[in-house]
Amino acid sequence: MWKSYGSGDAAVTALAGVSVEFEREHFTAIMGPSGSGKSTLMHCLAGLDDVTDGEVWIGDTKVTGLNDKGLTELRRDQVGFVFQQFNLLPTLTAEENITLPLAIGGRKVDRAWFDTVIDTVGLRDRLTHRPTQLSGGQQQRVACARALVSRPEVVFADEPTGNLDSKSGAEVLGFLQKSAREFGQTIVMVTHDPNAASYADRVIFLADGKIVNEILDPTADAVLETMKHLDTAVGVS
């Protein structure tokens, strides 16, 4: 994949030939310093942004070249999102937020699966609450439950713990890890927190729009080491 913004002399390259596969039923983290292109990578993977050159596939669907309608349906049916903040609609209850993608698509809620997800995130007694009545951690867990409830091909999480304290963050990350391991949910998470990345099965390191390294079954220390190395290697503090 290549992605550049602007044209001619003013062109900025965000992705400079990234080739990457994400294994099904695995939890993959994308790491890199600010400006490394990790968010752009995720946006392109999820069909929120288009690539300048190259192709993106999710499962059997070729994302590149889909029109707005195709992309919308892809996002609705095959992709789940967890953003850093502002994940929930303030007018809907937690339950309504969770089932929102299904409601938009006019699909029925699989009650058994819904119950499983709810119990795993531990939100059963919070279902009728509005987002403003939930803590940040609870809100993020609702967002996770929403991403999972439609059983998408892949869940993209963009700095899901960026705005949380460490305890709430750990709960969210534990849930994502569990989803991949127990429910076989494919998850791709963008983060700059080595500790968060350590929950993943695999970590990909990005710098200057290129993949520069990867670690399988990472620990926080290993990730930190690699990051330091990365920073000195590319000269970014």
Place this chain on the structure above:
Amino acid sequence: MLRATLKSLLSRKIRLVLSALAVVLGVMFVAGSFVLTDTLDRSFSNLFSNIYSGTDVSVTAKAKANAAGTVPASVVDEVRGVDGVAKAQGQVNGSARPIGKNGKVMTTAGAPRLGASWVDGDSQLEMRDGTGPKADNEVAIGAFLASTGGFKVGDDIELITLQPKQKFKVVGIYGFPGGRDSLGGELITSFTEPVAQQLMLGEKGVYTDINVTAAGGVAQDQLRDRVSAKLGSDYEAKTGAQLAKDQADQIAEGLKFFNYILLAFAGIALFVGIFIILNTFSIIVAQRTRELALLRSMGASRGQVMGSVVLEAFVIGLIASVVGLGAGYGVGALLANFFATFGGGSLQLASVQLPLSAVISSFSVGLVVTMVAAVMPALRASRIAPVAAMREAATPDRPLTRPTVAGAVILAAGGAAMAFGFTNQSLALIFGGVMAAFVGVALLTPLVSKPMVSLIGRLLSWSMPGVLGRRNSARNPRRTAITAAALMVGIALITGVSVVLTSATASITKLSDTQIKSDLIIAGEQANDGGSATFTTDVLDRMKSTSGVKSVVGWANDGALINDEQYWVAAVTDVDAMREQFGLQTKSGTIAPLREDQVGVSEERATEKNLSVSSTMKVQLSRGEPKTYTVAFIWAKTPVMQGVVLPSDAIKNLRIPQLGNAFVQVVPGQSVVDVQKRIEPLFADNPEISVQDRSAFTKQQTSQFDTVLLMIQILLALAILIAVLGVINTLALSVIERTRELGLLRAIGMKRAQVMRMITVESIVISVFGAVLGLAVGSALGVATVAALKDQGITEFAFPWLQMGQYLVVAAVVGVIAAILPAIRAARLNVLDAIAYE
């Protein structure tokens, strides 16, 4: 601070343009009305100066009752003898309604249908074809009548005057100086003098007025004084200049009606505009909380923050006033031109100018309205704490206690003002009360908005976008409420008027069904040019002898001076028939045929004037000398009729000594339709008179309400249009505010069409909410008015359910239309930009 204000103004052009539009429309009507009246006033002054350019002095008889009396021929001779008089010409003027080639009586758009006496060598006329009338059956007609009616010299023309239709031969066609076909769209026919006297005035040897020309060197007022001195106090002499001014003033008085309509437009537009501007500024202040707090934390004072918002309002008001003034000039010119050519009239328009009054009123109205609307938001802006800059943007909902209490107080005050206004017949108080009631309701609206909105929204929330739209509209009760309240005003006014008119119709229908026992009603067309249709009393005698007729009462109305006070009186031909057909009950005396010096009086009038049987009163009719009448009977209160009834002998002294109505009772068991068919031929030569059964007559009488309603609906469509601007504005601002939410929805797979549906549902909910409020408030206003008018004979309450349903549908449609632009904007949001939007 000034720079910051102007910068922020420029950055929100579109939403400010939308709110300024309401002010522009209001100012446009204010300016337009001033330009129109100014132009027409000057045009009519010119017109009448022209008409009276050949008149130095005009002589008329002093008014008796409501009509100027006639001038006998002997007075003309007297005037001729006055020193300095070059020429004195008796003139006759009256009503003559021509019948067109299609057999129907010709009508105008308000200009008179005149009959006049022909004067050879009249300098005010230009002969186009043929000659003046010489024989009794000849007429010359105005070129405008000739062209609209398709009459040529040699054609026959039928005319209705005081007499039923008569046939004349057109021997000449004339125009007016300057090549004009008419002076102002009138249809004029000139007869020979004796014929004109007989047909216009009812007797020979009398004139309407005398046109006096001064000899060289004699000034107009000098001559007037000499003529006055000669004729004494029974006659009135006026100079041509004075006459021209009087007539122009009279027209100007009549034109005030247009002025009032335009100013009413303006008032409603501006009133609704205040709601919209208030809302826009509130939303903008809310959205700028962090920005304003930042200014505060950098040391801007409260006054500066408030000043910045007020200054913004000032700039908007200024621009809106300028644009409105320009548009108003255009509207005024357009209306003046329309007026000048309306109905084929040929009023020569004076140049359209921009009077100073238009400029002053436009700017003061535009600026005041905008600034008043911005005061509350400005105050709120000044109260933003500097620390708000550091907080999340979301401000908690403020409690609704204060607006609710204020709303209740204002509503109560408005109600009291209305009640007081009704009892004291003060239109200003009623109007002010209604406006205050609107403000009060608007303040109370946020309180009901949550339950109401969720109720209305439930009908539309069968899908997720619908649910979201409904929830969004319930989200900010104040904003939804004030947007809906703007729509409420228009719909409430229409509904109120509808309720009153429907109730009036129901009351009249009930009255005619239960109280009136007349089977057939004979009535003439009511014309607004003073030429209402009448028929002679001998037709009445023939009706009486028609088989199947049980009783007939003929009716003639006119103004009269009773003990020197102006009253409307009726002379009737048969008191017994009247009592029987109108179900009159005796209060005192005996309701029996009146002698020549007796009158009957209603209970209301008797109480008011402290009359009892055998009281006397001095009555001056349009003709004849004052006469003393004795009260013979007093009839008990009834909604059917009140006032004073004169004996049939008085008919000959009325301005038009003929009957306007007749009521027929059919012999029981006889077919009303058959009798109607036997009576109709009696009026064959009088096409303006119709014979109708009771229900048809009632329908015809109440059908005029439909016209009134239609006019008001058109008027108030403007208020609704402005309210639509408000809905668009609110939605557009909401879309901006919820950019991130929309981004999120799109990110998790909401389609563009679904986004549009969501916005549309929100819009429909707001609009329908406004309509429901309007229907409720309007019904309350209507019921209050009907209750207040109970003594005027509106005894029934009736609701125009069908119309109310239509208004609701209109509101829903309005909602859909208002949603179009904001919905497109929302659907076009770039997902990635939206979720990154700060």
